[in-house]
Amino acid sequence: MTPADDRILELIRDRGNLTPKAISDFGGPTRQYTSERCAKLAKYGLLEKVHHGLFGITDAGEAYLDEELDASELEPADDAE
Numbered sequence: 614m615t616p617a618d619d620r621i622l623e624l625i626r627d628r629g630n631l632t633p634k635a636i637s638d639f640g641g642p643t644r645q646y647t648s649e650r651c652a653k654l655a656k657y658g659l660l661e662k663v664h665h666g667l668f669g670i671t672d673a674g675e676a677y678l679d680e681e682l683d684a685s686e687l688e689p690a691d692d693a694e
Contacts, residue, residue, distance in 0.1 A: 630669040657687045
């Protein structure tokens with residue numbers, strides 16, 4: 614996890630489902646970097662792909678932001694893209 618990952622998760626929690634471009638527009642990392650990180654965060658269950666290019670936060674993502682979940686304990690999902 615990186616500080617940028619925290620920012621991505623916070624923006625999606627605060628603003629609802631977002632695309633990487635929208636995350637960048639709201640002050641997050643660049644669109645390309647955000648796109649890569651959203652895919653990785655989805656692979657580990659912190660985000661979910663709502664639609665092509667649109668991500669939402671999961672309960673695990675909320676728990677991570679609330680410091681109720683240690684991200685180092687997460688394993689990649691077999692069916693994640």
